[in-house]
Amino acid sequence: MSMKKLSPYVGWLLLAVALLVLAPAVLSDFRLGLLAKYCCYAIAAVGIGLAWGRGGMLVLGQGLYFGIGAYAMAMHLKLADAGPGGVPDFMALYGDATVPGWWEPLRSGAFAVVVILVLPALVAGLLGLAVFKRRIKGAYFAILSQALAAAFAILLVGQVKTTGGANGLNNFQGFFGYALFDPANKRMLYFIAAGILLVSILAMAWLYRSRFGELLVAVRDGEERVRFLGTDPANVKLAAYVIAAVLASIGGALFVPIAGIVSPDDVGVVASIGLLAGVALGGRASLLGPAVGALLVGYAETSLSEAFPGSWSYFQGALFVLVILLLPGGLAQLLNARRGNSVSSRFLRGVPRGKQAQAELPRSASEAAPEEAAAR
Amino acid sequence: MDALLAQVFTGVSAGAVLLLIALGLTLTFGQMGVINMAHGEFIMAGAYTAYVVSLVVASTELSLLIALPAGFVIGGLLGLALEASVLRWMYARPLDTLLVTYGVGLVLQQVARDVFGAPAKEVPAPGWLDGSIPILGYDFPLTRLFIIVLAGLCVAALLAVLRFTALGRQIRATVGNRDLAETIGISTRRTDRATFFIGSGLAGVAGVALTLLGSTGPNLGTSYIVQAFLVVVVGGIGHLKGTIVAALGIGLLQAFFAHALTGSVAQVIVFLAIVAFLQVRPQGILSVRTRSLA
Numbered sequence: 001m002s003m004k005k006l007s008p009y010v011g012w013l014l015l016a017v018a019l020l021v022l023a024p025a026v027l028s029d030f031r032l033g034l035l036a037k038y039c040c041y042a043i044a045a046v047g048i049g050l051a052w053g054r055g056g057m058l059v060l061g062q063g064l065y066f067g068i069g070a071y072a073m074a075m076h077l078k079l080a081d082a083g084p085g086g087v088p089d090f091m092a093l094y095g096d097a098t099v100p101g102w103w104e105p106l107r108s109g110a111f112a113v114v115v116i117l118v119l120p121a122l123v124a125g126l127l128g129l130a131v132f133k134r135r136i137k138g139a140y141f142a143i144l145s146q147a148l149a150a151a152f153a154i155l156l157v158g159q160v161k162t163t164g165g166a167n168g169l170n171n172f173q174g175f176f177g178y179a180l181f182d183p184a185n186k187r188m189l190y191f192i193a194a195g196i197l198l199v200s201i202l203a204m205a206w207l208y209r210s211r212f213g214e215l216l217v218a219v220r221d222g223e224e225r226v227r228f229l230g231t232d233p234a235n236v237k238l239a240a241y242v243i244a245a246v247l248a249s250i251g252g253a254l255f256v257p258i259a260g261i262v263s264p265d266d267v268g269v270v271a272s273i274g275l276l277a278g279v280a281l282g283g284r285a286s287l288l289g290p291a292v293g294a295l296l297v298g299y300a301e302t303s304l305s306e307a308f309p310g311s312w313s314y315f316q317g318a319l320f321v322l323v324i325l326l327l328p329g330g331l332a333q334l335l336n337a338r339r340g341n342s343v344s345s346r347f348l349r350g351v352p353r354g355k356q357a358q359a360e361l362p363r364s365a366s367e368a369a370p371e372e373a374a375a376r
Numbered sequence: 377m378d379a380l381l382a383q384v385f386t387g388v389s390a391g392a393v394l395l396l397i398a399l400g401l402t403l404t405f406g407q408m409g410v411i412n413m414a415h416g417e418f419i420m421a422g423a424y425t426a427y428v429v430s431l432v433v434a435s436t437e438l439s440l441l442i443a444l445p446a447g448f449v450i451g452g453l454l455g456l457a458l459e460a461s462v463l464r465w466m467y468a469r470p471l472d473t474l475l476v477t478y479g480v481g482l483v484l485q486q487v488a489r490d491v492f493g494a495p496a497k498e499v500p501a502p503g504w505l506d507g508s509i510p511i512l513g514y515d516f517p518l519t520r521l522f523i524i525v526l527a528g529l530c531v532a533a534l535l536a537v538l539r540f541t542a543l544g545r546q547i548r549a550t551v552g553n554r555d556l557a558e559t560i561g562i563s564t565r566r567t568d569r570a571t572f573f574i575g576s577g578l579a580g581v582a583g584v585a586l587t588l589l590g591s592t593g594p595n596l597g598t599s600y601i602v603q604a605f606l607v608v609v610v611g612g613i614g615h616l617k618g619t620i621v622a623a624l625g626i627g628l629l630q631a632f633f634a635h636a637l638t639g640s641v642a643q644v645i646v647f648l649a650i651v652a653f654l655q656v657r658p659q660g661i662l663s664v665r666t667r668s669l670a
Contacts, residue, residue: 058471130651134658138471139411143605144651150602151647158640269602273478280475313486320479324472325462350468 038298047247053284067267069249168263283332391627416597422583451580612660
């Protein structure tokens with residue numbers, strides 16, 4: 001095995017040692033809890049790396065899937081806290097103190113886990129089918145995915161009696177029978193989150209090397225060519241989008257017991273784009289980049305907000321501008337450049353103008369618009 | 377009948393706001409493929425311009441009329457600055473402009489928060505927009521009527537510029553075929569800048585208009601930008617007609633569903649309707665004809 005083939009696994013091993021050995025040894029319980037939270041974001045970021053970095057789909061609405069997982073978990077925890085037949089505290093506060101029918105199945109922990117894994121796949125599958133099969137892509141797809149997250153957040157705020165509204169769901173006591181105020185259980189949650197993060201990165205390493213991974217990159221860099229070669233790009237994109245959605249949902253589900261709260265702010269447009277910051281910083285198309293970037297951005301957000309309140313917006317804004325403008329391959333690009341392999345993808349370098357503007361148009365643009373360009 | 381009329385009016389006025397915002401977006405998206413997320417912050421800048429003008433100009437009767445052109449210039453200059461500093465390097469990667477401009481928007485929001493403070497500001501409406509006029513037994517608030525008229529004027533002015541001026545011809549040529557436009561001697565760089573100025577300026581005008589409907593805060597733009605982008609997607613790129621139909625259609629749909637159900641459910645239904653509509657016409661209501669494969 002050549003060095004080049006080994007190197008991702010070396011990086012993965014380093015990350016695993018840092019997360020599983022080093023961090024628990026040196027960090028206080030409070031800091032470890034924060035790191036656990038970043039790990040949840042990082043799990044979603046790994047999915048974004050697949051969809052955006054490898055698949056070229058700018059997923060601006062991953063907050064939706066993060067939120068599906070988070071709310072499913074939060075609803076289950078609320079019901080479990082209330083005990084068999086009990087009513088969650090906030091419902092007594094806002095509503096008529098009855099549990100709505102669509103909450104009831106979530107009393108079962110097993111069902112909640114099924115919802116967390118299957119519901120995002122269904123939603124992403126349906127939306128993906130509707131969008132990719134009609135060859136809606138590029139900015140159009142980005143805008144639709146963003147609007148979906150926005151609509152979801154607005155819906156959550158509006159249904160205060162069953163979703164907790166703008167306050168969201170919080171004040172959880174237990175997690176599948178483990179008391180959440182116990183520091184030992186919080187450490188356990190950290191190890192679960194870090195473990196799932198590491199496993200999901202390994203899964204990506206395997207996916208990226210598979211035939212599917214190669215096809216996905218091919219679709220990103222030349223969708224039409226893939227179509228001419230006899231493969232439907234829509235199916236490839238759909239699969240990547242669904243996997244990204246499920247990863248985001250898992251991240252969201254773990255986020256709830258770790259952060260102790262989920263609110264519409266965690267799922268809306270701002271949160272969704274926030275998830276992209278780490279992916280862009282670390283390197284969207286690289287294996288470890290999205291996860292490492294998400295951890296770095298999470299850490300930076302906490303420490304900058306502690307040191308200079310209000311400064312985080314400037315930093316996040318500058319990060320988006322500088323990284324995307326000057327370092328489209330993220331930090332991974334720097335590492336690669338040192339090793340001598342430069343970024344070669346059209347996706348990161350860009351396509352000259354003229355060829356680009358019209359490539360953005362969906363397919364039937366050529367058949368439709370029978371009138372001459374009269375409106376202009 | 378009254379209720380129906382009221383909803384149509386609400387819908388049209390909501391559509392007019394969307395139209396004002398989406399006009400600039402369509403222009404820049406159609407011509408340069410740039411998705412300007414900072415457009416929302418240009419709206420905010422327009423609204424704060426109205427606030428500052430209302431502080432400087434003692435007469436509330438006049439301040440709105442001064443604020444409108446001022447908002448246009450402020451928005452336009454911000455757009456020019458964005459184009460010259462960042463976007464000109466990014467034309468090869470149009471999708472990435474979305475995140476870059478989002479970053480610029482974040483910075484602008486924080487600047488507004490630091491300069492004007494987080495609490496929302498009220499801009500006094502001029503006295504001649506107080507009250508309402510009864511039409512067919514329903515009282516139309518003058519402020520909303522003013523916004524509808526303003527949106528109409530902006531569309532008319534933009535159409536006139538595009539159709540009758542040299543700049544308009546250059547813009548149309550560049551949208552149609554950038555390389556050919558370049559070949560016949562049009563400076564597409566200059567045209568791009570002009571388009572960006574106009575498009576961003578319209579955002580500023582929209583911001584001034586929004587001060588009539590509510591208070592002005594740093595997050596003003598974010599609440600409108602997602603819907604404005606939907607208007608652009610539904611309308612199709614390169615045609616103003618499509619944008620107009622889409623803005624009014626989405627405004628009306630929203631108003632009707634919001635009346636029948638609730639505002640939050642209405643947003644979700646409108647979104648689903650848009651996805652369903654794109655199944656039928658993925659290219660939007662109207663789109664420039666191309667021979668592009670993709």
